[in-house]
Amino acid sequence: MQIGIDLGTTSILVYVRGKGIVLEEASIAALDAKTGDVKALGNKVHQMVGRNPKSLRVVHPMRDGVISEFTVIHAMIAHYIKKLCGNRLFKPTVMSCTPASVTGLERSAILELAIAAGASRACLVEEPFAAALGAGMDLTFPGGQMVVDIGGGTTDVAVFTMDAMALSRSVKVAGNLLEDAIIRYLRRERNVIVGQLTAENIKKQVGCACLRRPELAIPVRGQSYTTHMPVQIEVSSTEASLAMRECLRDMTNVIRGVLEETPPEMAGDIDSQGITLTGGGALLRGLDSLLQKETGLRVRTAQNPVQCVALGMGVMMEHPKFLRNNNVLFRTDDDIGEFERNRNL
Ligand SMILES: Nc1ncnc2c1ncn2[C@@H]1O[C@H](COP(=O)(O)OP(=O)(O)O)[C@@H](O)[C@H]1O
Ligand SMILES: [Mg+2]
Structure with missing residues (x-):
């Protein structure tokens, strides 16, 4: 079995060769605050953000595109492999990807992690490359x-x-920073503190990169910055656009x-x-x-x-020529042969 895992900061997608995307989960975990044991993973933890009990610590195991919690990522990969392969004798080949900026050391660490989590072989592809293939370029x-x-x-x-x-x-400069900008704006201009989930909701519901006409607005619950009492306010698309403006300018400048x-x-x-x-x-x-x-x-x-990155990994599994030409890092020299052999079956 060949599987591709897109380890994102926000979402984790798993692609199985011959089947397509079989899993789409939030990239988040709840840990026991005392022992650090992983108590829950994925979507069910997402709603806990900002409202978790003290006994649990909610963590994002990927930060800025790199692994910040190795034990959690290990548990996640092991969990997905077990879910997909059950107790099969043959372990899967795992393809994963990293942003272009990740260092060689971090890349090797991800490969080691995949092997430790139950992969027979592991390889890493450049994320933008997978994204481009998945977008149909x-x-x-x-x-x-x-x-x-x-x-x-x-x-x-x-x-x-x-x-x-x-x-x-x-x-x-990406999605999370846009949310932080909305949080800062509402504190400064409306005297209201909102959490990350609320800010994300504002971004998705009324956020717009340009000023929107006619304007949209949604009710938002938060906490007064001065009295700390719960409050409800209306947030407009114009406010969201103004909040995100600087961040979007940075994004444009990078391009x-x-x-x-x-x-x-x-x-x-x-x-x-x-x-x-x-x-x-x-x-x-x-x-x-x-x-x-x-x-x-x-x-x-x-x-x-x-889904582009996960779909692109699927394209690479079908066409190993992309692996040959592209800085793909394999844990063993033999690994690329695995893809070629499977192709010729
Ligand atoms: N409809 C939307 N409008 C604006 N941003 C969105 C929308 N849907 C998702 N996002 C943002 O996209 C980002 C997640 O994209 P994703 O490709 O899954 O990230 P990653 O690869 O880092 O896991 C998040 O910041 C999320 O808030
Ligand atoms: Mg991604």
């Missing part, structure tokens, strides 16, 4: 193409040419920076091909228009932005 196209993957912790911008990554940058670094021929190709957006952050209303306006290039949002 034709990476055999000889010219330059750009993908921007906006996750919870990082935004990854990458340029590809002829099956390989030519340029990439990973920055920590511009990569375009500036791109050699002229490739930049010309991107001009004709446009930019593809993936990752949950690409769902922010009006983001495509904003980026189009700011870069002057055509911007397209992938069909299932949250």
Whole structure:
């Protein structure tokens, strides 16, 4: 069995070769506050954020695209492998991915972790590469193409040419920072403190990258900053846009920076091909228009932005040539053969 695990800051997706995406879970865990034992994983823990009992510690095992809680990720991978493979004799081959900025040491650590969690073999692919394939981009196209993957912790911008990554940058301006900006704005302008889940809800319900006409508004519960009493206020799309404005400007500047670094021929190709957006952050209303306006290039949002990386890993499993050309890190030299052999069966 070959499985691909997209270890995201916000969500974890599992792809099984021949079946497709079989699991989509929040990237979060509840630990026993005293012993540190993992008590619960995934979606059921998500609603606990900001309201967990003292006996439990809620953690996000991935931070800014890298593993911050190794034991939790180990438990998660082991849990998924067990769920998918039961007590099978043969252990699965596990493909995973990391943002472009992750160091070699961290990459090796993830591979070791996958093996310790029950994988027979493990490999790591570059996340932007998987995102681009999952978005349906034709990476055999000889010219330059750009993908921007906006996750919870990082935004990854990458340029590809002829099956390989030519340029990439990973920055920590992504979904979580937009929420932090909304929290700061409401405290400063409305004197109200809201939690992370509420801020995320505001972003998804009324958030917009450009000022929205007609304006939308939603009721929001929080706590007065001065009296600490519970309060309810209306938050408008304009307020959400103003709150996120600076952060979105940073995001735009990163994309511009990569375009500036791109050699002229490739930049010309991107001009004709446009930019593809993936990752949950690409769902922010009006983001495509904003980026189009700011870069002057055509911007397209992938069909299932949250699923792109997992789907792309599926494409790689079917076409090992992508593994050969692309800095794929295998734990053993023999590992790539596994994909090739399976292909020829
Ligand atoms: N409709 C939406 N509007 C704006 N942001 C969204 C929407 N849906 C999801 N997101 C954001 O996308 C981010 C998660 O994207 P995802 O690709 O799953 O991240 P990761 O790869 O880091 O796990 C979160 O910050 C989430 O709030
Ligand atoms: Mg991701």
